[in-house]
Amino acid sequence: MNYNGLLSTFPREIRLFIAVFVVILSIGFFTGLLFVKQTEATTPAGVEENYLGNEQDADATIMKFKKGEREMLTIVHTHILSMSFVFFLLGALVWITKLPKKWKLFLTIEPFLSVLLTFGGIYLMWIGITWFKFVVIFSGILMTLTFTFSSCLVLLQCLKKSEH
Structure with missing residues (x-):
């Protein structure tokens, strides 16, 4: 079965349905990133402070425990479960776009590794392996980049004229 480029052969209505789904999914994903920014967990020190607290810092303007x-x-539980579903659904759509198989493999497998490293890393950092804050940031950035690229890929191919 040839599924490469199958998305562009779908009827216009189904491609519109998929495009709207990806837009709403993206709004949810990027709203989560706004929350991360709001908690100031975008730097290694911020990530550590967000989960381990800052009670010892006398200069802290906002006390975190x-x-x-x-x-x-x-x-950890809710994020690993929900992000797995997000990347499974988005990955299924990536597999029916027109793109080389190696790229599809990367875009559909990497996010699962990043989910595990990001949220597992948060837990490992919380139990005392504080250098995992760097893994959390790196894997979080990589997860965001693959989500963004995959979403744009699907959206662009949904909006393209049907090849059928």
């Missing part, structure tokens, strides 16, 4: 185990497990 170390997250409890229940809260950490909830954060």
